[in-house]
């Protein structure tokens with residue numbers, strides 16, 4: 266038990282999860298398909314990276330000319346500042362450089378810049394990356410990295426999971442275009458949901474149900490079940506799968522403009538593949554929100570014009586031309602959509618009920634209030650003719 270808690274603590278501290286090349290390529294391709302010139306003439310910053318072997322750096326450097334980039338900058342975090350240290354050894358690439366400094370190697374971050382043909386082979390690619398030690402440790406919050414952020418048009422990375430909220434706020438305050446990896450659960454955070462609601466941020470093009478596998482350093486402690494899942498996906502060794510990982514962005518892509526194909530309410534009640542809906546005469550109406558419960562995204566009725574509570578995973582299919590996002594049942598009543606608060610006298614589970622949407626379950630003569638999972642509150646977009 267003591268060992269298990271220790272592993273959990275170590276696992277929680279680990280921020281070292283390295284993104285796979287093909288996951289980056291698959292995602293970025295969706296933006297290029299939508300707008301082939303999305304990166305043309307732009308500066309891309311890849312912070313919180315490990316440029317010597319990061320796939321983000323490799324991918325953008327390899328595609329520098331194809332994307333028409335103006336400048337690529339990537340920065341790393343000093344080994345001694347990392348939360349979880351794994352017997353750091355500098356790479357040959359670093360130790361063989363004339364400006365290698367054994368002390369700075371541990372205490373300073375590094376900056377890699379690509380903006381012209383250094384080797385003289387007539388191409389600009391990964392071979393032309395030039396590097397230096399940063400003044401500081403490469404913390405994204407430092408003045409030095411903030412200055413780089415301010416020069417950039419795009420900020421793209423898989424940031425430290427433990428600092429996700431802070432990292433997102435750091436990009437948003439500078440009003441940058443971004444593409445970052447996070448955990449789907451972040452959408453319920455009070456700092457995150459308003460951005461999604463106001464269409465200032467959305468999910469990336471790779472569906473969040475797609476398993477993402479990450480490299481981890483030798484000796485990193487990961488959940489055995491996640492390691493096994495990574496193995497089943499063909500990644501054997503220092504890899505782990507992180508469930509619910511997804512891309513967050515404010516760069517447009519085509520997938521978010523594809524409306525969901527849906528059935529009418531009457532057809533759902535007759536033909537839904539979900540047996541709890543089939544044969545009912547209506548959808549359940551919440552007791553504390555003026556909205557109906559839609560337990561599955563594919564059961565959203567196409568012709569219902571009122572408010573609907575849908576699973577969080579709906580976001581993966583959210584098309585802003587089809588639906589309006591009104592709120593979330595997980596965060597009190599910030600959006601003023603709730604119609605009722607329960608007292609403990611009324612229901613022993615009042616705290617749960619008040620946190621979420623609730624409905625009345627009737628079993629024989631008994632009547633019980635039950636809270637749902639967190640639900641997004643959506644409404645069909647009504648197109649008024651001109």
Ligand SMILES: C[S@@+](CC[C@H](N)C(=O)[O-])C[C@H]1O[C@@H](n2cnc3c(N)ncnc32)[C@H](O)[C@@H]1O
Pocket residue numbers: 280281282283284312313314315319320321341342347348403404405406422423424425426428
């Ligand atoms: C999830 S890993 C991803 C690394 C790389 N971007 C990738 O996707 O392969 C996040 C990285 O951010 C680094 N990091 C942690 N805290 C940081 C901070 N405050 N500022 C900059 N980088 C940080 C971690 O050491 C880790 O290498």
